[in-house]
Amino acid sequence: MDSYTDNKKNEFYIQWHFIDSCNLRCIHCYQNDYLFKEPDLNKLSLIFHKLDDALAKWKMGGFVSLTGGEPFLSPSSLFYVAELIENSPNFQNVAILSNGTLIDENIIKEIKRFKKITEIQISIDGPDAQIHESIRGKGTFLKTVETVRKLVSAGLKTSIMFTVHKKNMDYAEDMLYLAKELKVNSLTIERMTTMNEKEKNEFFINPYDLERVYKNLYEKSKVVFAESVTKLITSRPLWNLVDESAGGFCPVGLSSVCILHDGTVLPCRRLYLPLGNIIEEGLFKIWYGSKILWDIRNKKNPPDNSGVHPQSACSDINCSHFKRCGGCKAVSYYYHGNIHEKDPQCWLN
Amino acid sequence: MNVIKYKLLPQYILHDDGTEKYMLFDTNTGDIYKLNAVSYNILSFCSGEYTSDEIKNEILKMFDVPLDILSKDFNDIITKFLNENIIS
Ligand code: SF4
Ligand code: SF4
Numbered sequence: 001m002d003s004y005t006d007n008k009k010n011e012f013y014i015q016w017h018f019i020d021s022c023n024l025r026c027i028h029c030y031q032n033d034y035l036f037k038e039p040d041l042n043k044l045s046l047i048f049h050k051l052d053d054a055l056a057k058w059k060m061g062g063f064v065s066l067t068g069g070e071p072f073l074s075p076s077s078l079f080y081v082a083e084l085i086e087n088s089p090n091f092q093n094v095a096i097l098s099n100g101t102l103i104d105e106n107i108i109k110e111i112k113r114f115k116k117i118t119e120i121q122i123s124i125d126g127p128d129a130q131i132h133e134s135i136r137g138k139g140t141f142l143k144t145v146e147t148v149r150k151l152v153s154a155g156l157k158t159s160i161m162f163t164v165h166k167k168n169m170d171y172a173e174d175m176l177y178l179a180k181e182l183k184v185n186s187l188t189i190e191r192m193t194t195m196n197e198k199e200k201n202e203f204f205i206n207p208y209d210l211e212r213v214y215k216n217l218y219e220k221s222k223v224v225f226a227e228s229v230t231k232l233i234t235s236r237p238l239w240n241l242v243d244e245s246a247g248g249f250c251p252v253g254l255s256s257v258c259i260l261h262d263g264t265v266l267p268c269r270r271l272y273l274p275l276g277n278i279i280e281e282g283l284f285k286i287w288y289g290s291k292i293l294w295d296i297r298n299k300k301n302p303p304d305n306s307g308v309h310p311q312s313a314c315s316d317i318n319c320s321h322f323k324r325c326g327g328c329k330a331v332s333y334y335y336h337g338n339i340h341e342k343d344p345q346c347w348l349n
Numbered sequence: 350m351n352v353i354k355y356k357l358l359p360q361y362i363l364h365d366d367g368t369e370k371y372m373l374f375d376t377n378t379g380d381i382y383k384l385n386a387v388s389y390n391i392l393s394f395c396s397g398e399y400t401s402d403e404i405k406n407e408i409l410k411m412f413d414v415p416l417d418i419l420s421k422d423f424n425d426i427i428t429k430f431l432n433e434n435i436i437s
Binding site: 053054057058281282284285288289294297298 | 360362364366367372374375376377378379381
C-alpha cells in the first residue's frame with residue numbers, strides 16, 4: 001500500500017452520482033441539468049469494474065454512497081449497481097443518499113435484499129414543511145418524513161442529512177427534535193458550499209454565526225439525544241472547534257473520490273474540478289497523475305512570498321487543530337479561489 | 350559514443366513529491382515502485398530525446414559520483430527497467 005491512499009481504517013470512500021436526473025428542484029442543488037435521462041447501464045458497469053480493480057489492487061474496502069440526482073428515480077439502475085457491489089469482495093458497504101420522495105414499500109423490500117446496503121440517508125432541510133419546502137419544493141416534507149418513518153420501522157439504518165445555510169440555520173436546533181421523534185440513527189449536518197457570488201450572498205453563513213449554530217447543536221444534542229438512538233454526526237472539519245475529539249480531516253485526494261454518472265471524476269462533489277474520466281482513463285491514471293490531486297495532497301511546500309498559500313494556510317499558521325481538521329477545501333476554493341486558504345467559515349483567529 | 354535513446358512507456362507516471370520520495374506508477378496495473386534519486390533522475394531523462402551518454406552527463410552534474418561507478422549503476426538500472434518493460 002502506498003502513502004497516498006493509506007488510511008488507518010483502510011477504507012476508500014466513493015461518492016457515486018450514478019444518475020444525473022432528479023424529480024425535485026432544490027434551491028441549493030449542485031445539479032445543472034434536470035431532464036430525465038435513464039442511466040446507461042453499460043457505462044455504470046464499466047465504472048464499477050474500474051473501481052473494483054482499484055480497490056482490489058489497493059486492498060482497501062470500498063464504502064460507496066450511491067446518489068444522484070435522485071437515485072430512486074431509476075430503481076432498476078440503482079439495484080443494478082447495488083447487485084454488482086453486493087457480489088464484489090472489494091466493496092464493503094453502500095449508503096444511498098436520497099430526497100426520500102420516491103421510496104415506497106416495494107422499494108424498501110428490495111433494499112432489504114442487499115446485505116451491503118447498510119444505510120439510507122435522507123435529506124431534510126428544515127424541521128417543518130414551511131422551511132423544508134421553501135428549499136425543496138411544495139409537497140415534499142410530509143412525503144419525506146413518511147419515508148423516514150417507513151425506513152426506520154423496516155429496521156433499516158436511517159440518517160437525516162441536513163444541509164445548513166443562512167436560510168435555515170436558525171432552525172438547526174429544531175432538527176434535533178425532528179430526528180429524535182423520527183428515531184433515526186443519526187443526524188448529519190453538512191455546510192452548504194456556496195459556489196458563486198450570488199449563492200454566497202444568499203446562503204453563506206459567516207464564521208461567528210456558524211460557531212453559534214455548531215456550539216448550540218452540539219450542547220443541545222447531548223440533552224435531546226440522551227437516551228435516544230439518534231446520534232449527531234460531527235466527523236467533518238470545524239466540529240473539532242466545538243469538541244477536540246470531534247471533526248475529521250478532509251479525505252479528498254487521500255481516501256475518497258467522487259464519480260459522476262458519465263464517469264467524470266471529481267475530488268469531491270462540492271469541488272467541481274474535473275480530474276478525468278474513469279471510463280476512458282481508469283482510476284490509477286487519474287489518482288496518480290492528476291496535478292490537482294497532488295496539489296491537494298501537498299502539505300509540505302514552504303510558503304512563498306506572494307501571500308498566496310501553496311500549501312494549507314492552516315499548517316502555515318501551525319493551527320493545533322490541523323490534524324483533525326484542515327478545513328473544507330471546497331468551501332475555501334469557492335470563497336478564495338484557492339483550496340489551500342483557510343476555511344472561510346473557521347471562527348478561529 | 351553511445352547513441353541509444355530510451356523512452357519511458359506511456360502507462361508510467363513519475364512523481365517527486367518534494368520530500369525526496371520518488372515514485373513510479375504503472376497506470377495500467379496500479380503497481381507502485383519506490384525509486385532512489387539516481388533512478389528517478391535517469392528515468393526523467395528517458396523521454397526519447399537523450400542518448401545514454403547525454404543522460405549520464407546530466408546525472409554527473411547532479412550527483413558527486415565518479416564516472417566509472419555511474420556507468421556501472423546506469424547500465425544496471427537501464428537493464429532492470431528494460432527487463433521490466435518500463436522503458437523501451
Ligand atoms: S485554522 Fe484550519 S485547521 Fe485550524 S480550525 Fe481553522 S480550518 Fe481547521
Ligand atoms: S472538500 Fe469539503 S465537502 Fe469535500 S470531502 Fe473535503 S471537507 Fe468534505
